[in-house]
Amino acid sequence: MSDVSRETEALAGYAALLRKWNPAINLVSPTTLDEIESRHIADSRALVDLAADATGSWVDLGSGGGFPGLVVAICRPDLSVSLIESDQRKASFLRSVIREMSLKNATVIAKRIEAVDRLDAANVSARALASLPQLMAYVERHLNAAGRAWLMKGRNWQNEVAEARRDWSFDLKAHPSNTDSDAAVLEITGITHV
Numbered sequence: 001m002s003d004v005s006r007e008t009e010a011l012a013g014y015a016a017l018l019r020k021w022n023p024a025i026n027l028v029s030p031t032t033l034d035e036i037e038s039r040h041i042a043d044s045r046a047l048v049d050l051a052a053d054a055t056g057s058w059v060d061l062g063s064g065g066g067f068p069g070l071v072v073a074i075c076r077p078d079l080s081v082s083l084i085e086s087d088q089r090k091a092s093f094l095r096s097v098i099r100e101m102s103l104k105n106a107t108v109i110a111k112r113i114e115a116v117d118r119l120d121a122a123n124v125s126a127r128a129l130a131s132l133p134q135l136m137a138y139v140e141r142h143l144n145a146a147g148r149a150w151l152m153k154g155r156n157w158q159n160e161v162a163e164a165r166r167d168w169s170f171d172l173k174a175h176p177s178n179t180d181s182d183a184a185v186l187e188i189t190g191i192t193h194v
């Protein structure tokens, strides 16, 4: 099987598991259930393309139902992906997807981000988790000094960047979203507390 068809099949299998479990666990908002492929997976897949040259370890903060962390794990079997999710039912869901899909490169850490020992990761991602000033503290805890953060942000991202700069110094590349003209992936490096 080619890499492309393996990936397509795996993403379809993941979407089916989300639809099966969503009524019980509320992994994505029920109003966006029809948009699993066109929004949740597409946004996460776009991040995979942006981060094409990423290597080594990847930590996804507040993974919920697995966006973007499980999509990264599916599309990049060469990366070692850790999913931090403190809600035990969501963490169980993530573990069962990993088991059912035999994802050898993914593990779940079912704890609060701030209670997990520093992971020293090469890459850290987050989507729909917290405002940027709060996220910077989470990211700084788990990203290594040369690492890159990939933060998926909605329409208020410019204001959040201005607010975060009051407490943090960092380099930023903003990648506008293809699916939502107000959204962007913020690629952040060189984080230090000012």
Ligand SMILES: C[S@@+](CC[C@H](N)C(=O)[O-])C[C@H]1O[C@@H](n2cnc3c(N)ncnc32)[C@H](O)[C@@H]1O
Binding pocket: 027, 028, 061, 062, 063, 064, 065, 066, 067, 068, 084, 085, 086, 087, 090, 111, 112, 113, 114, 126, 127, 128, 129
């Ligand atoms: C709004 S959901 C977003 C989930 C996913 N990233 C997405 O885009 O669909 C935020 C998730 O982060 C988790 N979370 C929030 N604060 C956390 C913390 N301090 N440590 C670990 N997980 C946290 C919540 O349990 C929830 O599942």
